Amino acid sequence: MAAIPSSLAGGFIGTLVLITIIRAASEFGWTRMDLAFLLGSTVTVNRRKAKAIGYTFQFLLGLVFALLYGEFFEIIGRASWWLGALGGALHAVFVATVLVNVLLPVVHPRMGTPETAANEIALIEPPGFLMLNYGRNTFLITLLAHVAYGAIVGWAIRI
Amino acid sequence: MRIDGYAPIEDYALIGDGRTAALVARDGAIDWLCLPNLDSPSVLAAILDATRGGTFELQPAIPFQSSRRYIPNTNVLETTFTTDRGSVRVVDAMTLPDRRLEAMREIVRSVEGLSGTVPMRWRFAPRFRYGAGTPRAEWRGGIPVATCGAEAVAVMSWDAGAPAWIDHTLEGRFEAGEGSCAMLALIGAYAEPLVFPQRAALAARLDGTIRFWQQWIDTRKYQGPWRDQVARSALVLKTLIFSPSGASVAAPTASLPEEIGGHRNWDYRFCWLRDSNFLIDALIELGCFDEALSSFWWFMHATALTEPDLHVLYRLDGGVGIPERELPLDGYRHSRPVRIGNSAVKQMQLDIYGALFETAWLYSEGHHALDRDTGVVLGRIADRVCDIWRCRDSGIWEVRNGPFHFTHSKVMCWVALDRAARLAGRGELPSRHLDRWTREAAAIQEYVETQCWSDRLRSYTRIAGSDDVDASLLMLPLVGYGTTTVERLHRTIDAVNRDLRHGDVVYRYHADDGVPGGEGCFLNCSFWLVAALAKVGRKDEAAALMERLVARANDVGLYSEEVDPHTGVFLGNFPQALVHLALIEAACALR
Numbered sequence: 001m002a003a004i005p006s007s008l009a010g011g012f013i014g015t016l017v018l019i020t021i022i023r024a025a026s027e028f029g030w031t032r033m034d035l036a037f038l039l040g041s042t043v044t045v046n047r048r049k050a051k052a053i054g055y056t057f058q059f060l061l062g063l064v065f066a067l068l069y070g071e072f073f074e075i076i077g078r079a080s081w082w083l084g085a086l087g088g089a090l091h092a093v094f095v096a097t098v099l100v101n102v103l104l105p106v107v108h109p110r111m112g113t114p115e116t117a118a119n120e121i122a123l124i125e126p127p128g129f130l131m132l133n134y135g136r137n138t139f140l141i142t143l144l145a146h147v148a149y150g151a152i153v154g155w156a157i158r159i
Numbered sequence: 160m161r162i163d164g165y166a167p168i169e170d171y172a173l174i175g176d177g178r179t180a181a182l183v184a185r186d187g188a189i190d191w192l193c194l195p196n197l198d199s200p201s202v203l204a205a206i207l208d209a210t211r212g213g214t215f216e217l218q219p220a221i222p223f224q225s226s227r228r229y230i231p232n233t234n235v236l237e238t239t240f241t242t243d244r245g246s247v248r249v250v251d252a253m254t255l256p257d258r259r260l261e262a263m264r265e266i267v268r269s270v271e272g273l274s275g276t277v278p279m280r281w282r283f284a285p286r287f288r289y290g291a292g293t294p295r296a297e298w299r300g301g302i303p304v305a306t307c308g309a310e311a312v313a314v315m316s317w318d319a320g321a322p323a324w325i326d327h328t329l330e331g332r333f334e335a336g337e338g339s340c341a342m343l344a345l346i347g348a349y350a351e352p353l354v355f356p357q358r359a360a361l362a363a364r365l366d367g368t369i370r371f372w373q374q375w376i377d378t379r380k381y382q383g384p385w386r387d388q389v390a391r392s393a394l395v396l397k398t399l400i401f402s403p404s405g406a407s408v409a410a411p412t413a414s415l416p417e418e419i420g421g422h423r424n425w426d427y428r429f430c431w432l433r434d435s436n437f438l439i440d441a442l443i444e445l446g447c448f449d450e451a452l453s454s455f456w457w458f459m460h461a462t463a464l465t466e467p468d469l470h471v472l473y474r475l476d477g478g479v480g481i482p483e484r485e486l487p488l489d490g491y492r493h494s495r496p497v498r499i500g501n502s503a504v505k506q507m508q509l510d511i512y513g514a515l516f517e518t519a520w521l522y523s524e525g526h527h528a529l530d531r532d533t534g535v536v537l538g539r540i541a542d543r544v545c546d547i548w549r550c551r552d553s554g555i556w557e558v559r560n561g562p563f564h565f566t567h568s569k570v571m572c573w574v575a576l577d578r579a580a581r582l583a584g585r586g587e588l589p590s591r592h593l594d595r596w597t598r599e600a601a602a603i604q605e606y607v608e609t610q611c612w613s614d615r616l617r618s619y620t621r622i623a624g625s626d627d628v629d630a631s632l633l634m635l636p637l638v639g640y641g642t643t644t645v646e647r648l649h650r651t652i653d654a655v656n657r658d659l660r661h662g663d664v665v666y667r668y669h670a671d672d673g674v675p676g677g678e679g680c681f682l683n684c685s686f687w688l689v690a691a692l693a694k695v696g697r698k699d700e701a702a703a704l705m706e707r708l709v710a711r712a713n714d715v716g717l718y719s720e721e722v723d724p725h726t727g728v729f730l731g732n733f734p735q736a737l738v739h740l741a742l743i744e745a746a747c748a749l750r
Binding site: 115132 | 175176177178195196255256263371375397398400402403404405406449450452453456457460461463464465476477478480530531532533
């Protein structure tokens, strides 16, 4: 519990960096993934509002995950930037293979799944394995962004 | 009647579920099925290789005649076999999911005895990966299953005999007496366990599928003399939309030849931006706003990696890696090579920019204002059009001996900038480059009127400075070009009639395009001629031609890409979205 303030501080900065990396990659045309849009469009079809809401979701999730990182570091009794980076890498693999690939389409009311048929209308294409439907570089960018996030959170946490 | 094991293309009907589709021949054989998706490798491909391709036959074991129809306003096919010993009705459908646990993909084949007692035979020969994958034929708790890597299919049967695997082929026989009801179901799975549904669940899904299609078509808003043809076209188009993403394929097949024995055999299981835009236009016209929104969102998402440059075609998952390769298959009636993938993806085709902006305009006109982000992207694309409209391109027909200055491409660039300026005027696009868009649009018009008109031909020309005509010029009145030069549009239509029309169908051009071999008349061009005539006010002429063209559909209302003008046989991939889109456009122009 002692790590909560430092976890939140690290989570805030880490999420800022994560969002910046993904947004920059998108602007450079390296990926079509837009996590803020994917998250925000769960509650609205207005693309602009979706992004604003999505960024809020993303920050909240970033803080929640930072608290989980802090809890984990307290349990093992140590924290460091490289442990955080390692956690970030695992986090990215989980995001790309399960969280966004499998779970998000299931709960997202506007996202297609491989089971979506003619009697349903999807507004957003499913991400696919390792989110490769959004571009070949998507997983590498996700990995980079989460490693950076984890390293910052790991560096910031004080046990 | 099959020739060397190949049914005529017009003998096929389409069933689909918005994820994949199958072609069912008049004799009851399913000769084309890709699993799990429209662009996946085939499991059944006898249409491309009668020996090695794989098929699922279901027919009387004695000589028969067949007639068929779609159950009205559905994509559910009903084939009636008549024999000396009685008659049987087979209903084929790719069922849609309901709230029960369903298989990943399933085709239901329901067999109903109508009269007498008819001996029936069925034969299932799965050949995975375009015939290259050897299936493992096994049994799972009494159910025959064939697997190949992550792919698996099973055939469940009720009152349809005791099947047996014979050399990787499952065969069964049974008798259909009057009032009897047998059922077969082809179950597919990819990278997950097979689900074996119960008969009652399959029957309920079949009923639900019929209900869904009928309700869907009931809400379409076209009312006019060609309502049935428009409804059938809408049903085909809905089947060709890949529901998980909103992308749409140009056709569900690959390498059906443009000439029997010929070389022009292409894979159409991709999303052409041009077709996608025509589709959105048609969906808006028919009142399918949800589907139009889905396709538009897919479109903006798919192009995000490449904008302001647009690719000609995209995979259904939005990717652009579509390498073309040849398969060691015999080809439809020995038409080789059999190609999958499509190297047209590398071409530059300027007309797609105009198609995009026309769609954005219609989308906006349909009371869907563009959001600011989309407007910003479209603004960047309009700037790009200003930069590139003077370039040569491969044109709408994807010629392989180009690039050239195609008139149609230039006009579509004018459409792009004209619509961009109009959208900016509405505040839906940033207006800081409005002056440039207006100036460049005027420059394009000046170019077309001076460089792309032939006094000798008395027509706009295929290419700037050439002396031949092209059916793509029929698009000019359809996109609102030339409102101040209507006489030139009339003369161009006359030139197409004179030089490219053969009876009621139209060749796209007669010039060399860098691909060996010949081709038939393009049915989309024929419907464009109807629409062009209607747009310039020659409605009687248009309606008469429309009547003749709708009679060219096969017995269930479908069209392939082309038709042989001499014999009337279908050629090219089947059914083709662009033809059905052109039919809808023609019908709407005649309203």
